[in-house]
Amino acid sequence: MATLTTTIRPPSPPTGFIGGHIMAMRRDPLAFLVNAARDYGDVVFVKVPTFQFYLLSNPTDIERVLVSDHRYFIKGKLVQQQLSFIGNGLLTSEGEFWKRQRRLIQPAFHRARIAAYGQQMVDATARMLDTWQAGQSLDIHAEMMALTLDIVSQALFSADVKGEAQTVGKAIHATLEFFASRRALLPIPERWPTPRNRRNRQATVTLDQVVYRIIAARQGDRTDRGDLLSMLLAAQDDDGSHMTDRQLRDEVMTLFLAGHETTASALSWALYLVARHPEVAARLRNEAQTVLAGRSPTVDDLPNLRYTEMVINETLRLYPPAWRIGREAVQDCEFGGYRIPAGSVIGIAPYVVQRDPRWFAQPDRFDPARWEDGLLKRIPKYAYFPFGGGPRICIGNQFAMMEAVLVLAMVAQSFSLKLVSEQPIKPWPSVTLRPSTGGVMMLVS
Numbered sequence: 001m002a003t004l005t006t007t008i009r010p011p012s013p014p015t016g017f018i019g020g021h022i023m024a025m026r027r028d029p030l031a032f033l034v035n036a037a038r039d040y041g042d043v044v045f046v047k048v049p050t051f052q053f054y055l056l057s058n059p060t061d062i063e064r065v066l067v068s069d070h071r072y073f074i075k076g077k078l079v080q081q082q083l084s085f086i087g088n089g090l091l092t093s094e095g096e097f098w099k100r101q102r103r104l105i106q107p108a109f110h111r112a113r114i115a116a117y118g119q120q121m122v123d124a125t126a127r128m129l130d131t132w133q134a135g136q137s138l139d140i141h142a143e144m145m146a147l148t149l150d151i152v153s154q155a156l157f158s159a160d161v162k163g164e165a166q167t168v169g170k171a172i173h174a175t176l177e178f179f180a181s182r183r184a185l186l187p188i189p190e191r192w193p194t195p196r197n198r199r200n201r202q203a204t205v206t207l208d209q210v211v212y213r214i215i216a217a218r219q220g221d222r223t224d225r226g227d228l229l230s231m232l233l234a235a236q237d238d239d240g241s242h243m244t245d246r247q248l249r250d251e252v253m254t255l256f257l258a259g260h261e262t263t264a265s266a267l268s269w270a271l272y273l274v275a276r277h278p279e280v281a282a283r284l285r286n287e288a289q290t291v292l293a294g295r296s297p298t299v300d301d302l303p304n305l306r307y308t309e310m311v312i313n314e315t316l317r318l319y320p321p322a323w324r325i326g327r328e329a330v331q332d333c334e335f336g337g338y339r340i341p342a343g344s345v346i347g348i349a350p351y352v353v354q355r356d357p358r359w360f361a362q363p364d365r366f367d368p369a370r371w372e373d374g375l376l377k378r379i380p381k382y383a384y385f386p387f388g389g390g391p392r393i394c395i396g397n398q399f400a401m402m403e404a405v406l407v408l409a410m411v412a413q414s415f416s417l418k419l420v421s422e423q424p425i426k427p428w429p430s431v432t433l434r435p436s437t438g439g440v441m442m443l444v445s
């Protein structure tokens, strides 16, 4: 990294009476961060009692953190604490250990493998749509959670967890609620037996049971199914040792959760936005009906489902499921002429940058057509980054995009969805960005 030339601390919004910005962050973190970047610039100091926190919103600075200077910005203690329930898996591990695990897991996400998952995605979606009936009201978020859970469990672990979708969904909700509550000025210690702490502990037990069952079913029968779980079970260290049960659990849990919750939220937001924009719904349906002509899609249809892809891109711009990415600076650094000390937490928020009017005209407007004519090439690379970037870029990026486009096209081809309530749904920023009501009720026709 370049030598430091400044000692100036970045600007900061006025603080509350006690606790710096923690109360404002707790009330509405999305509005607080968007306003902080708009009013105070690309480098903002956010005062929270427990650590030094800096929000970076300039695409050039973001590229430095994620790509060119990535070795100076680790995931760090905060990310590991926030994601402690997934343990030391691919999302949270660091250094040589992370590199080895990424190399091991990467082949499951190579282009040819992903194409093979396409048929599983289509079959699972067809099964879900078979259960839908015109005139019925459905919680679309619950449907998308169950569907993406079914898809990721089959594709990566050859496991059938359809019967457990509700239990898993409830456990994830309890965990996210718990983590959202940690933003309080004085968070209640995790060990205290409060109802929320108890629900969180029970949720971890429930998720552990599901994940250990998936692993145990295959440890008994070591037949190579050619899936990710077979690769994890077969992996050996230089000394011939296999992964421990705990390590297997952490990797499976990571992919199990990261591999479905985010895509389910993206699809729920997409269906919500489409239902609120009839002109988008009409164009989407028209594309699905023209390209597919009544049949199920295959991966070969993907290049022709361009508008569907634009709807997903625009949804990920406005409601990025990974709404913020955290890093810890391992040494003093400088951004935009300001000094950031070693040990600080660096916050990078796709939610903030992707709503910046410098890169997106009328940034709060849902307008999938903005992606026509090569918008991506005209804006800086890290003005739009729903999957992160650099070596820690989302391993499931192509998997998620393919899944989202196939599912959305199949829904649009078969049904029209209307929101049961006109009331706008607010995003709920926990670890991911979900619909705040917990559910998204829609009428199927």
Ligand code: HEM
Binding pocket: 090, 091, 092, 102, 152, 254, 255, 258, 259, 260, 262, 263, 266, 320, 321, 322, 325, 326, 385, 386, 387, 388, 389, 391, 392, 393, 394, 395, 396, 397, 399, 400
């Ligand atoms: C719309 C859906 C998705 C979004 C928006 C998303 C977003 C992200 C982002 C932003 C990161 C980087 C986090 C960071 O740099 O700190 C990430 C990492 C990761 N994602 Fe995703 N993701 C999605 C779907 C998936 C899927 C389908 C899978 C697996 C099947 C997956 C597995 C992972 C894993 C394992 C990592 C950690 C990678 C590493 O550090 O090596 N994600 N994701």
